[in-house]
Amino acid sequence: MxxxxxxxxxxxxxxxxxxxxxxxxxxxxxxxxxxxxxxPRRLFHLFGKFHVNSTYAVYLAKQQKHNIKYLVSIISENPDSYMFHTANIGLASVQAKVMNIPVIIKETRGEKEKELLDLEAAIKEAAQKHSISGIVCGAIASKYQRSRVDKIAKKLGLVSLTPLWHKDPETLLRDMLRAGFRIIITAVSAEGFGQSWLGRIIDEQTIQDLLELNKKHGVHISGEGGEYETLVLDCPLFAKSIKITESDVWWQGNSGRLMIKDVVLEDKTAD
Structure with missing residues (x-):
């Protein structure tokens, strides 16, 4: 026994x-x-952070044979939301389209703690209407975010899965590249970053530069502390790749954003 x-x-x-x-x-x-x-084969994924970590968490969940039924995207009015990334969050519907997964989109004013009520309402709606039994969250090191998602899941009787939790961030980035993820940096907000980082493709050299920023300024290598935000242009989950056709740059101090104004979907070429 x-x-x-x-x-x-x-x-x-x-x-x-x-x-x-x-x-x-x-x-x-x-x-x-x-x-x-x-x-928990029928899951939905919290896509509100709209970061490569979120997409990679979906990828790992599907690798583990879980059935991702819905994505949930929370659009915050507050660019400095404690829970959600906001840069180019409107493109969540585009990513959902190329993944062929329905997305539930909810808005929030982004007030600390109060925004959790909007998140809970979105999760509750999905769970009740679509027979969802669990949540996949892309948190790596943020106890603030994970603890709040776990609390909501427990309250609603759902399983909370965090496949990236406490994984080595450098290893994670390299694993993403090996898996075929094409990722760009869309926002930065930390000492050491410059405007040239906006729109930069994450490759081996980018990882090396992030390691240097980590040593000099304490930047989290995966951007878990909001130091930078990302957009996945292509990965094995996508039926088509995303190509940016129009964008602007906003910059102030040591913070900036790549404001993506238009994209097109392209057929993927065989390797």
Whole structure:
């Protein structure tokens, strides 16, 4: 008995072993638990941060055979929102289109803590209308964001999955590149960045430069602290790639944004 329980608990502590845990519980006929936490194959994803981390979290969830049924995009009026990225957030619908996943879009005034009520309402709507059993969140190191998403999930009886949590940010970026992600930087807001970073493709040299900024200024390599924001132009999840055809640059001090005004979708070329 003790060995069985240890196997179950160990599986629950490992993202990659979630399915094994559900199988073990089912085999042991703990039906009252199984009915509550049966394998969360029908999930929706919090896309409100609109960062490469969010898209990569979807990618990993699908790799683990989870069924991503909906994306949720929260559009904040506050450019300095504590919970949500805001640069070019309107393009969330474009990304949802090329992923062929429906997106639920909600607006918020972006007031600290109060914006969580808007997030909760969006999640509750998705869970009730679409039989969703869990949430995928792209948080890496932000306890503020993860704890609040976890709290909402618990309140609504949903499973909260964070496949990137506490992963090494340098390794994550390289894993994304190896997986075929094409990523650009769309906003910066930290010492050490210059206007030339806007629109820059993340490649090996960019990673090396981010490592230097981390050493000199404490910049989080994955931009988890809001130091920079990104847009995924292409990845294995996309049926078509995104091409920016018109944009402007806004810059003030050591902060700026690439304001994307228009994009087109292009057929993907075979490697």
């Amino acid at each position: 003790l060995e069985f329980i240890e196997r179950v608990l160990g599986a629950f502590c490992n993202w990659e072993c979630l399915h094994d845990a559900f199988c073990l519980l089912n085999a042991f006929a703990l039906q009252h638990i199984h009915n509550f936490i049966k394998a």
